[in-house]
Amino acid sequence: MAMPKLAPVPVANDKLRALGILALNGMFDEMDAVGVLRYAVSDVIPGDLAIVSSFGADSAVLLHMVAQVDPSMPVYFLETGKHFPETLAYVETLKRQFGLLNIHGIHPDPADIKRFDPNGDLWETDPDSCCHIRKTEPLEPITEQYGGWVTGRKRYQTKERGVLPHFELTSDDRIKVNPLAYFTDADVVEYRQKHNLPEHPLYAKGYKSIGCAPCTSVVAEGEDPRAGRWRGLNKKECGIHYDFSGAIANPMKAANRHTLWKDGAFIADPFKAWEEGTNPSEARYVHVPLPVFLAHRAEFLANPHPLGLLVSPGDKIEDVADDLSRFASIAILFPSFTDGRGYSTARLLVERYKYAGEIRALGDVLQDQIPHMRRCGINALVVTHEPTRQALIENRLPEVSVFYQPVGVTEIPLGTRPFLRRVS
Template structure:
């Protein structure tokens, strides 16, 4: 049984690891009793290989949850297989919506055209929530620089009602990510070279022009900026969240 409520545990962990580097936060997170059972959730996107490599060094048997929405780019699926093999990750779990749920809510695969939130909920949020039901905490690749909603991101966050999120790269800058990839000779997602610095589902991801925000190609033309898996208290977070 984990001691203390979520806010207390998150505060305790942030105090404990406030001055640690990302690798130290991750290495300790997989064994700290204040976190309990931990999994990494990875999109195998443009920058995912950084955390995946850290996990391969610190805990190669850690469960890695990969959400296959069945609308991903073929390049992402191939990259997932390549990275998993190269890094020797031994517990990759492919997460999908059930065939019954797809047949019921999106039989012709067009839900994203008229209700993007509902599509993300069906293909990402609900399957991930079910997969995470056996864990006390999950590791994410979110970073403060990515957009305004993440500007105050801490290493450890409470996620009601019963989990914590771990953000080892919260304080990293874009150049830190690139330097880590170069120093460790890590494979790049093939779509990055084609102008996709942030990669999601194929129908809802477009190339980014020079000078645009790296996430400008996600759900272009809408006010949507998160898929819904990063939420607090069961609600998708789009703005400042009050304490």
């Protein structure tokens, strides 16, 4: 499935705007789903409408309607690289049986995958970022090419969708058409049976809402059909839908959202803050406070997951000298601009203990401190101070050319004469 090169088209929703979104929704409140879709295609935005389909459990119903109304309507499938093989087979089945003529796969940028998810496990630590690079980012240039989008969302699916209308006007002046907004679970089953539609191969196994394999689980009887998506996480949408006020539900922009600066860019942070009560044997991708590590040392050492260490002022890095190789990342807390103890910790890690992993600064990380932090071996920064973030993005950091306390052998201490300078 190749991605087509389409010329941008003007947004053609004058009619919708003139009618008023409320009036239009009132007119179509009682209309059946195919009628809504037919009107959208013929009158509201003719030739300027496309659909993104997950080819999940309910997708056949809407795609069957699309095939009846306009089989050449562009259908986009977010090929995240994380789908069940059954879903990929289902794409081919529906394409063939319905005669859909215009299906395209949208793939994530390989550079984004390499940079943000080289091990393919970002979904586990930061699903928002995983959805961002696999869905939101690749879809953005495609959405710009159309005046409107058809979605398969339904009111009954989640509390958040409980008032979903047939037509939505988005903040960027595009139209979302939701022909199935009023469909119930029973309506879906009835439509499927009436038209003898092929079922997703996993539906009978208890998967009621199907997305990427790592983030989809079986739903128990009586559960919300989407309860199996991102189970256990406070996440309901993948960020590509629009809310009712017209704004994009989760307009996630990596550069704005991430606070970890590493290798010249703000990137997704696999680590989370330590929470009290976390089981030392099951902790993963957290910076364990040094005293907590010492109190449960045996359990942490037996824990197979990636761990970090949090060093606060007053903690002695010497106490964990033998275990430093256990940590993928060591976070040094700088509680205030004037507290310089973190610099000494960083130098001990690099110079005495030859620690070669990530050393990150967090806390009061400000623009003027960063050159000094780097000199001491800190190679990652957690930055929330907005002017400092901008300075990093624009590569505007102060230069430091004189030193009272030189680091290594290349820095020259202030006030010494050439023949007295250290050479080793």
